[in-house]
Amino acid sequence: MQPKTLKETNKFASAGRSAGQASPSAGVAGQPAAVADAAPNSAPQGPIIPLTDNHQAGRRVDLSSGKYLKLWQGPQHPGITGNMSLELTVSGDEVVDLRTHVGYLHRGFEKLMERRTYIQNFPIVCRICVPEPDFNEYLYAATVEELAGIQVPERANWLRNLTLEMARLASFLQWIGGQTGAFGMGVIGQWGITHRDYVLDLFEELSGGRIYHMYIIPGGVRGELPEGFEGRARTVLDKVENLLGDIERAMFHNAVFKDRAKGLGVVPREMIDSYGITGPNARAAGVARDVRKDQPYLLYDQLDFDVVTASGSDTYDRAWVRFQEIHQSLSLIRQMLTRMPKSGPIHTQLPNPLHWKIPAGQTYRRAECTRGEYGYYLVSDGSGYPRRVYVRGPSYTHAVALMESMAVGANIADVAGLMVSFHTYPPEIER
Amino acid sequence: MNTSYQYSYTNIEELLDILIEKGSVEKKLNAQSVDQQAPAAREPAPAATEQASPAAEQQHPTAIGRRQVQSSDLAFVTVAPEAARHLILDLRDRFGFTHLVLLTAVDYIEEGKFLLTYLLHNYELHHDIGVQVPIVRDSAETAGDRPAEADPDTAASMESIHDLWAQAGTYQRELKEMFGIDFPGSPRVDEPFILEGWDEVPPMRREFDTKQYSETTYFPRPGRSTNDPADYMRQKLYPKE
Numbered sequence: 001m002q003p004k005t006l007k008e009t010n011k012f013a014s015a016g017r018s019a020g021q022a023s024p025s026a027g028v029a030g031q032p033a034a035v036a037d038a039a040p041n042s043a044p045q046g047p048i049i050p051l052t053d054n055h056q057a058g059r060r061v062d063l064s065s066g067k068y069l070k071l072w073q074g075p076q077h078p079g080i081t082g083n084m085s086l087e088l089t090v091s092g093d094e095v096v097d098l099r100t101h102v103g104y105l106h107r108g109f110e111k112l113m114e115r116r117t118y119i120q121n122f123p124i125v126c127r128i129c130v131p132e133p134d135f136n137e138y139l140y141a142a143t144v145e146e147l148a149g150i151q152v153p154e155r156a157n158w159l160r161n162l163t164l165e166m167a168r169l170a171s172f173l174q175w176i177g178g179q180t181g182a183f184g185m186g187v188i189g190q191w192g193i194t195h196r197d198y199v200l201d202l203f204e205e206l207s208g209g210r211i212y213h214m215y216i217i218p219g220g221v222r223g224e225l226p227e228g229f230e231g232r233a234r235t236v237l238d239k240v241e242n243l244l245g246d247i248e249r250a251m252f253h254n255a256v257f258k259d260r261a262k263g264l265g266v267v268p269r270e271m272i273d274s275y276g277i278t279g280p281n282a283r284a285a286g287v288a289r290d291v292r293k294d295q296p297y298l299l300y301d302q303l304d305f306d307v308v309t310a311s312g313s314d315t316y317d318r319a320w321v322r323f324q325e326i327h328q329s330l331s332l333i334r335q336m337l338t339r340m341p342k343s344g345p346i347h348t349q350l351p352n353p354l355h356w357k358i359p360a361g362q363t364y365r366r367a368e369c370t371r372g373e374y375g376y377y378l379v380s381d382g383s384g385y386p387r388r389v390y391v392r393g394p395s396y397t398h399a400v401a402l403m404e405s406m407a408v409g410a411n412i413a414d415v416a417g418l419m420v421s422f423h424t425y426p427p428e429i430e431r
Numbered sequence: 432m433n434t435s436y437q438y439s440y441t442n443i444e445e446l447l448d449i450l451i452e453k454g455s456v457e458k459k460l461n462a463q464s465v466d467q468q469a470p471a472a473r474e475p476a477p478a479a480t481e482q483a484s485p486a487a488e489q490q491h492p493t494a495i496g497r498r499q500v501q502s503s504d505l506a507f508v509t510v511a512p513e514a515a516r517h518l519i520l521d522l523r524d525r526f527g528f529t530h531l532v533l534l535t536a537v538d539y540i541e542e543g544k545f546l547l548t549y550l551l552h553n554y555e556l557h558h559d560i561g562v563q564v565p566i567v568r569d570s571a572e573t574a575g576d577r578p579a580e581a582d583p584d585t586a587a588s589m590e591s592i593h594d595l596w597a598q599a600g601t602y603q604r605e606l607k608e609m610f611g612i613d614f615p616g617s618p619r620v621d622e623p624f625i626l627e628g629w630d631e632v633p634p635m636r637r638e639f640d641t642k643q644y645s646e647t648t649y650f651p652r653p654g655r656s657t658n659d660p661a662d663y664m665r666q667k668l669y670p671k672e
Contacts, residue, residue, distance in 0.1 A: 111635055114637075273529040274596060275597045276530060277598070278530075278534075294554075360493070377550065387537060396602075
C-alpha cells in the first residue's frame with residue numbers, strides 16, 4: 001500500500017471531476033489501465049459490469065479478465081456502521097467501482113404512518129434514525145403543529161432545543177468511535193462510546209428511555225427536568241470536555257490518523273450542490289451553510305455559536321469540523337442550562353387525540369442534524385391520518401451517490417474510514 | 432436579493448408571479464394537460480396575477496396551475512408533466528434554486544393520479560419551492576393478477592432529472608420500486624433498491640394493504656400450531672381429567 005500515490009490518484013480523480021469531464025485516459029486518471037471502454041469487438045468472455053460512478057458513465061470492466069475481484073463489505077462487517085453493504089469491484093487493492101446496497105433494515109415506516117393517527121405515529125418516528133431519534137421527534141411535531149396551528153409554550157422550546165443538542169453530542173461521540181475504529185484506533189472509540197453512555201444516562205433520567213426518548217411530542221414536551229438535572233448535566237459536560245482534550249492529542253495529532261485521513265476522499269466544491277451534500281460534509285469544503293443559522297428554528301437565533309468550516313474537504317477536515325461542533329454543542333448546552341426559564345408551562349392542551357383531524361395542507365420543515373439537513377414533508381388531506389409523510393435524511397445522498405463516486409480510486413483499507421467520514425446512518429435511507 | 436442569477440426577486444410570492452409572467456410557467460399552464468377528464472383543472476392562466484386569488488388555494492393539490500404559499504419561505508406550484516423539467520431547470524440555473532432537497536410522490540388514488548413533488552432550495556435567500564407534477568397513475572386498469580405497472584406501455588412514468596442532480600437517480604429508483612413510477616433513462620432505475628424479489632403491487636401505493644399482505648404471507652406458517660392457553664394448561668396440569 002502506498003498512501004502517497006493514492007492521494008495523488010485521488011487528486012487527479014477530483015481534478016478530472018471538477019472539470020466535469022470523464023477521465024480522458026485511464027492511466028492518467030488513476031484508473032487501472034485495464035478499465036477499458038466496452039469496445040463492441042472485444043468479445044467479452046465473462047460478465048461485463050458497467051461502472052456506476054457518473055463520471056465514468058459508459059465504462060465497463062470485464063470480471064473474467066482476472067484483473068478484478070468482487071468484494072462485499074458488509075452487511076456484517078465491523079467497518080460498516082449499521083445495516084448496509086458495499087459491493088466493491090477491486091483491482092489489486094484499489095477500488096474500481098462501488099455500489100451501495102440497502103434494504104436490510106426496511107421497516108416501511110412511511111407506509112405504516114399513513115394508516116395510523118397522528119398521535120399513534122409519534123412512537124414510530126423516533127425509530128426512523130436510530131442514533132438520533134430526537135430530530136425525528138422534533139420535526140414530526142413541528143410539521144404537525146404547523147398544519148394544525150398549535151402554539152408551543154416557550155419553555156417547551158427550550159427543552160426541545162436542549163434535547164436536540166444533547167442528541168447531537170451523543171451522536172458525535174458515537175461517530176468518534178466509528179471514525180477512529182475504522183483506522184484501527186479502537187481505544188479512542190471506546191472512550192467516545194463510554195462518554196456517550198453518560199449522555200444517555202441523562203436522557204434516561206429525563207425521558208425514561210436511553211435510545212428512543214419519545215420526549216418531544218406535538219404541543220410541547222412530555223416532562224419537566226428532574227430535580228438536580230442541571231448539576232448532573234454539567235458534570236457530564238465537564239467529563240466530555242476533558243475527554244475531548246485527550247481525543248485531540250490521541251486522534252488529531254496522531255501521525256497514523258493524519259497520514260491516512262489527510263487527502264482521503266476529497267469532495268470538490270463543485271460537487272456540493274450537484275450531489276446535494278449538506279452538513280459537516282459541505283462545511284469541510286468551506287461552504288458555510290448551517291440550517292441553525294440560515295433558517296433558525298427553536299431558539300438558535302438567541303444562542304451564541306458560529307458556523308464551523310474547513311477548507312481541505314478531506315476525511316481529516318470533516319473529522320475536524322465535527323470535533324469543533326462537539327465543542328460547540330457543549331457550549332450550547334451550557335448556555336441553555338443557564339438561560340432556560342426555570343418554570344412555566346411545557347405543553348399545550350391538544351384536542352382529543354382519538355378524534356384529532358388536521359386541516360388539509362402540506363409543509364416541509366428542516367433541521368440541522370449531525371450529518372446535515374434533516375427534513376419532514378407532511379401532507380394532510382383533512383382526515384385523522386396523514387396522507388403522506390416523507391423523511392429526508394442526509395445519508396440518502398451521502399451514502400449512495402456521493403459514496404459511490406468518492407470510493408473510486410481509494411484503497412480497500414480506507415473504504416470503511418471514508419464511509420464513516422461521511423457519517424452515514426443507513427436506517428434513515430430505507431425508513 | 433440574489434444578484435448572481437439572471438432573475439432576481441425578494442419574496443416567494445414575487446417569485447411565483449415572475450415564473451408565471453416570464454412564460455416559463457405560463458407556457459406550461461397552457462400546455463396540454465395529461466388529465467383529459469378534468470378540463471376545469473387545466474384552464475389556461477388568463478392574466479397571470481389572477482392566479483393568486485384564494486380560489487387557487489382551494490383547488491385540489493393535483494390541479495394544474497394551483498399555487499400555495501405555505502409560509503414566507505415555502506411555496507408549492509403545480510405544473511403539467513411536460514413543463515416540469517423545463518421549470519426545474521429554470522429554477523436551478525436562473526433563480527438560484529441549486530439544491531434538490533427531495534423528490535417524492537403522494538398517491539391520490541381517488542383522482543387516479545400520483546403527485547410528484549420536487550422540493551428545491553435557494554441557498555442565497557433560503558427559500559424553498561415545491562414543484563408539483565400530477566401524473567396519471569396507470570393508463571390501464573389492472574389486468575387480472577398482473578399489476579398494470581408491470582406493462583411499460585401503460586405504467587405511470589415521468590421524465591428523468593438524473594442529469595441535473597447526481598442524487599436524483601436514487602430518488603427515482605426508490606419511486607420506481609415503491610410507487611411503480613417509471614423514469615426511463617435513469618441509471619439503474621430497474622434495479623431493486625430496498626426490496627428484494629418483490630412481485631406484488633408497489634408497496635407505497637394506496638391499494639397495497641400492509642395488514643392483508645402480512646397475514647397472507649406470514650400466517651399461518653407451516654409447522655406451527657397454536658394452542659388455546661386455557662385448554663393447554665388444563666391438559667398439562669390435569670392430564671387425567
